[in-house]
Amino acid sequence: MTDSPRRRIPEAAVGRLPVYLRILSDLVGEGTTQISSEQLAELAGVNAAKVRKDLSYLGTYGTRGVGYDVQYLLYQIQRELGLNQSWPVIIVGAGNLGQALANYAGITERGFHIVGIVDKDESKIGTVVGGVRVRHADDLQQIAQSKGVSIGIIATPAPHAQEAAEALVRAGIGSILNFAPAVLAVPKGVNVRKVDLALELQILSYYEQCRSDTRGDSQGGQSTPVSA
Amino acid sequence: MTDSPRRRIPEAAVGRLPVYLRILSDLVGEGTTQISSEQLAELAGVNAAKVRKDLSYLGTYGTRGVGYDVQYLLYQIQRELGLNQSWPVIIVGAGNLGQALANYAGITERGFHIVGIVDKDESKIGTVVGGVRVRHADDLQQIAQSKGVSIGIIATPAPHAQEAAEALVRAGIGSILNFAPAVLAVPKGVNVRKVDLALELQILSYYEQCRSDTRGDSQGGQSTPVSA
DNA sequence: TGATGTGAACCCATTCACAGCC
DNA sequence: GGCTGTGAATGGGTTCACATCA
Numbered sequence: 373m374t375d376s377p378r379r380r381i382p383e384a385a386v387g388r389l390p391v392y393l394r395i396l397s398d399l400v401g402e403g404t405t406q407i408s409s410e411q412l413a414e415l416a417g418v419n420a421a422k423v424r425k426d427l428s429y430l431g432t433y434g435t436r437g438v439g440y441d442v443q444y445l446l447y448q449i450q451r452e453l454g455l456n457q458s459w460p461v462i463i464v465g466a467g468n469l470g471q472a473l474a475n476y477a478g479i480t481e482r483g484f485h486i487v488g489i490v491d492k493d494e495s496k497i498g499t500v501v502g503g504v505r506v507r508h509a510d511d512l513q514q515i516a517q518s519k520g521v522s523i524g525i526i527a528t529p530a531p532h533a534q535e536a537a538e539a540l541v542r543a544g545i546g547s548i549l550n551f552a553p554a555v556l557a558v559p560k561g562v563n564v565r566k567v568d569l570a571l572e573l574q575i576l577s578y579y580e581q582c583r584s585d586t587r588g589d590s591q592g593g594q595s596t597p598v599s600a
Numbered sequence: 601m602t603d604s605p606r607r608r609i610p611e612a613a614v615g616r617l618p619v620y621l622r623i624l625s626d627l628v629g630e631g632t633t634q635i636s637s638e639q640l641a642e643l644a645g646v647n648a649a650k651v652r653k654d655l656s657y658l659g660t661y662g663t664r665g666v667g668y669d670v671q672y673l674l675y676q677i678q679r680e681l682g683l684n685q686s687w688p689v690i691i692v693g694a695g696n697l698g699q700a701l702a703n704y705a706g707i708t709e710r711g712f713h714i715v716g717i718v719d720k721d722e723s724k725i726g727t728v729v730g731g732v733r734v735r736h737a738d739d740l741q742q743i744a745q746s747k748g749v750s751i752g753i754i755a756t757p758a759p760h761a762q763e764a765a766e767a768l769v770r771a772g773i774g775s776i777l778n779f780a781p782a783v784l785a786v787p788k789g790v791n792v793r794k795v796d797l798a799l800e801l802q803i804l805s806y807y808e809q810c811r812s813d814t815r816g817d818s819q820g821g822q823s824t825p826v827s828a
Numbered sequence: 829t830g831a832t833g834t835g836a837a838c839c840c841a842t843t844c845a846c847a848g849c850c
Numbered sequence: 851g852g853c854t855g856t857g858a859a860t861g862g863g864t865t866c867a868c869a870t871c872a
Contacts, residue, residue, distance in 0.1 A: 435871095523808060568654045569616045577683070578609075579775060
């Protein structure tokens, strides 16, 4: 969406690099040192040509006739994604979702750490989630600047999402992950990604509906939704 | 991937329909009765041609020279997405994420209801989250069949995701929303969508890195603060 | 020999531009 | 005149096929 003049890697490929990353990380743990595009594709659930094309955007790190060195490739992907650093992240909204994110080990395992959680609800302020004390939304800017935060997560209800986004932008944060089902208006240059959990269910249910329309179900069963 | 039952809507368009749906729903609440593709596009953060093309897949529900009737369009999108029905959903994994999902109002607001949560951890079984009592994973099939569930959510740690997927498939569930950062192997015909929260952060941090690259800030200082 | 890296072909999605209807 | 609906053009991403090189 934002136009980087030097955006080398296509967006679709960027979205797959972390998948390869995770697999390579597992492989290192198992002591595997070499891997072919064919094998990596199998593990990632994509095809080999795509793997090779994706990796070629990083540079020519493979060896023809042999494959890729697992550790070296791992390092190169990490470097490209900026994950040889640890990114401080701040969460806006300490409700169910905000708490779950703060407690989610997968986030810290992959190079991020939650340095702050803010909310406007007085009853939540002072509580500790994921090892971080919830502070008042007014402190957002102070926290962001003192910790050098450049990534913010919006985990508020939809009606407060825009407000949260504006506060994040004011605090100098340039990349926002938005979990609220709302369209955010932000200044140009700010990166926004939206994740809408219920939307994923809605899309899935569409395909489920297509599935049962086709009637080709073998023994699946009677799974028919009840009417509302 | 699968077949073409009939006039199938392109995947990209299906992903935007719920966005329009939500906006139209809000508009109904505000008493708005008519809307143009231009206005809807503005609210959805896309361009007008895309809105018209997307809506044209549903049928010709607009009026030239006028626009779309909000309520009628709302109904048509709901029907196409299968949301005039209520879908029973089962969650595998009662950890932080599973609990957050069960408690997440947005899910029930949009036509889904959680009819079961299962886990293997004895200490979690019997606890109540989101108004549903956590039951043992062994009961999955029984719950799924008695409630007519066709959509399952995997909210387990990555190492248990494949196992969870297999249990869901055995229980006759044909659509899976996977929150575990793992690639699932499932039989043909099973719909799987993956949502990886940490992956979203990794992608975002890549663009954040690009952002500061183009700006020349090596330091994590504040970047383009803009007035709200 | 065997697997990478990559132009070229292909396919899907987006955007354009305008015909058609209100 | 205004706005929808849609063929046509454009662009991005995926797949193919093979030249290339350890």
